Amino acid sequence: MKISQKLSQAHNGSNPPPATFSFEFFVPKTSQGVQNLYDRMDRMYDLNPIFIDITWNAGGRSSSLTNEMVYTSQSTLGLETCMHLTCTNMKVELIDEALEKAYKSGCQNILALRGDPPLDGSESTGDFKYAKDLIQYIRKKYGDHFNIGVAGYPEGHPEEEDELKTLNYLKEKCDAGADFIITQMFYDVDNFINWCSKLNKIGVDIPIIPGIMPISTYAAFIRRAKWSEIAIPQHFLDALDPIKDDDFLVREKGTELVSEMCTKLLQSGYINHLHFYTMNLEKATVMILEKLNLIEAIKSHDLVGGSELPWRKSLHPERSKESIRPIFWQHRKYSYISRTATWDEFPNGRWGDSRSPAFGDIDLCASELLRQSPKKALELWGLPQSLKELSGLVVDYLKGDLKSLPWSDGPVGDDTKVIVDNLIDLNKHGFFTMNSQPALNAIKSSEKVFGWGPKNGYVYQKQYLEFFCHKDVVSKLLNSVEAFNKSQGDTTSSVISYYAVDKSGNLISNCRDDDINAVTWGVFPGEEILQPTIVEKTSFLAWKDEVYRLLSEWSKVLSSNLVDADPSKVGGFVELMDKLGDEFVLCNLVNNDFVEGNSTLFNLIKDLHVQELA
Template sequence: MEKGSIDVALKEAKDRGIRSLLCLRGDPTRGEETWLPTDARFQHGIDLVSYIRSQPEYTDFDIGVAAYPDGHPESDVNEQDEIEYLKAKVDAGASYIVTQLFYDVDGFIRWEKKVRDKGITVPIIPGIMPIQTYASFLRLTKLCGTRVPPSLMEDLVPIRHDDQKVKDYGVKLAIKMIQRLTTEAKVPGVHICTLNLEKSVQRVIEGLGWSGSSLKYTNKLIADVSGTATPTSHPELELVITPHNATDSATTQLAVGPATETEAGKGELNNAATWDDFPNGRFGDFKSPAYGVSNPWGTSNITRNQALSQWGYPKTVDDISKVFLRYLHSKSISTPFSPEPLSPESLLIIRHLERLINKGWWTVGSQPAIDGVNSSDEVVGWGPKGGYVYQKCFVEFFVENEDIDKIEKKVRERGQGWVDYFAGNLEGECRTNVSEGGRNAVTWGVFPGQEVAQSTIIEKESFLAWKEEAFSTWAEWASYYPPDSAERKILEDVRQRRWLVSIIHHDYKDPDALWTFLFNED
């Protein structure tokens, strides 16, 4: 932000009764490798702290700053130097510290002692993030440079395919960490990160005995404006919790969980209470904050240099096809649409995906048909043990304008009611044969002692949300190359001309049904 924008933000915050500010430098702009200041006067968090403290009208603000017990992921200085920088922020006027997430309590306690020995006396609020899924845990710890104790990984690896066990473990671990932090480190409170999945947080609060009248809390509603693959308008709830003996009338509602609403005619799948039961679903309920989370921070998590190294300099349609083929053959660890290495599940249908790409239909999402595989299966299993999982085959890909009419005609004349599709372009046009309000459950599981769980649902709303993100990804990819370059021109042309198609075959008992339909030219 420039100085004028900061002045406006400070005034509006004060006018609205906000009295506590967390002052951060921020992350690099999406797609950039390094952070560059918009205003040369604000290059570090300390610059913002110092500026606010220099303004007489803002003396009543409490100012928080960030700290990194495991080290800042971008820093190349040693721990003592980082603590010196932290002290400088406190000396500039910070009144409290909030840490980045960590899982090594012993490491935090050692770090805190060093901080106190440096003469820093303001409250330190540790950041606690309950583990929701094994995959998101790995992504976050890598993104944040978080140290993971070997004992934690030894516990997680054997249960990594059982979502419920991972969530239960995450709750118990958070409770254990907070108990140690409040008794051994005497921390004044904790900052619990929800990432829009609040059920585990509620369980942690209850497990600590902090629910009901013994809990005083502050909630901060933070709008998601990142424009990411999680296109929800739902606010993110963060809880800063300090155990008190004061009574807060709002805590009763928090302890039992807020009342939820359902949409008439849509049933339990749209009940907010089910949003974070199975966050591994590729789509899930489009109203769920867990929908489509590929990176919780909402960025592609790859720098421009990394992108150029992996995806090269495509100047033709054939060059773009080669980018997707390299990824399919594991010669590249990502594409602009797939930030992680190819899933083992995709190997079950790799020859079909390869055929689509060679046809010029670039695949960005897919799954094979699965008929009653054990939920503990290493490749396609999920959920509690002792269950069975099912999948309908679907695939998503980009095609040329002229291909859309052919696909629609084929579905209409040869689909025989077994095939549903959605297609959308940059201009906002959407075509489908799915009735208004129709929902396709394409992944579900049957487990002992519970109702059938539908973890992946494809419907118009979720498709349109993903479509917006997918076309913005083309724009981001194009931005890595100079204006008027051949690379930018071809990528922008693709964005203008192509359609995103999602096509589903409902015969999950025939693993080749969708592919026979797509490739049969008779």
């Protein structure tokens, strides 16, 4: 959606309008930096920003990386994204390529900038001299598809001393087709409000979005102010100078100062949206939002928690009808989006119409599967030498002491807390859990942890367990499941359904090939029943390929890159991964009696009396 539309929706209907916010991120210099930033952006999604923007780095790999990051944030992370685009030293062919990639990724927002002039003082070699030329070109080629933002300079532009000329240049950009203004950073709030008044007087009536720079350290605060040639109010210096050597106190006092500045902006009558220059950091921005009581930011008026579905929907327009996903990828959205990026349609009812061409060979590179550099993987997970040590990693993750696992990109969710003790017990007995969800029966869609979808609805879940199980235990487990099903008296359907498959693809199941089992669904006023999460054979076999490949890549990436590691430790880790791949079977269980609760599946496994890992 266009930023101007999102702002209008968020701010109409109440007086005074609620405050909203957005974040800016820049393109990191390393691949691991990019991955870490994706993780940070993913966490900051939960703060509910109206949009994010990603800076443009002209030339070479950096330029294409901007487009890649826009695609990922828009399609995979589900963040409304604005792409910076500069025209200095940019031939029209490069601009066309960038705009076409943005268009295809579903991005509808561009921040059109001139960019910094050449450092040697020479003239730009680009085909456009000014930002207004770039705006006119975008409008001519794409019409109203893109919402276009422009830069504003509340304290004047360093290349133009005449304030009136600077204001008129901004007016020209607005007249050329700009939809909103994002300003340079500043700390002098009185000057900013006066500047807004001057813009109003010359007929600028599009949204003005102030650029807010949090204060994290004194040195960075001074350096950025000097670089941007902005004034620092005396009361900022008086408050920060005495504590400048204590980063903790500087951040605390800086949060207070910037929050006071933001409060004054929001009370001015000109501003109802704040744009934070995060510098790819998190804490300082979050502290300001907490101080302003904006952490519970604007959410869609007809959705609970802004969540249309229990998984995060892609904002790519070609995925707009997607309403169903296999549960196996609930913690691996990056690989799921990558694997389905070439689909020409997405399931919007029964899964069957799209499952046959859905999953081909895995063509993701190792880094996309593991999503961590060798150094980071070693730091997170070490080199487990035994099944017990591997169990310890999963247990630490379930307790919240570890923020990710190779097969889980983010921290364990709050929804797992109701079954976490049982999951920990399973892992201590050699059942390495991959995915799970508790049973739910008619939980209100407004419930904070489990709720999703429109208001005044009810959501349901079947209990689901997915784990690695040693091949010697699988037959005992499945025999117990079948005995339990027979004890329930209904021979036409299974209370507990299952799939079990080894690395070679040998599959055992009590489900038919065409069974599609909805394990999450919701009932809402005036709508058909939504069934957004499923279990079925084709996608489970594709998931099996990914999981076993992931174990192999984890082993390969570390063993090939840890030149300083103890060879015996590396060897022991490789042997463990080989053992897991060769001797363990990937299983899932669904208790279709969602009313029963969460004890049946765990009790069946406990009744096997498998010894705790030694």
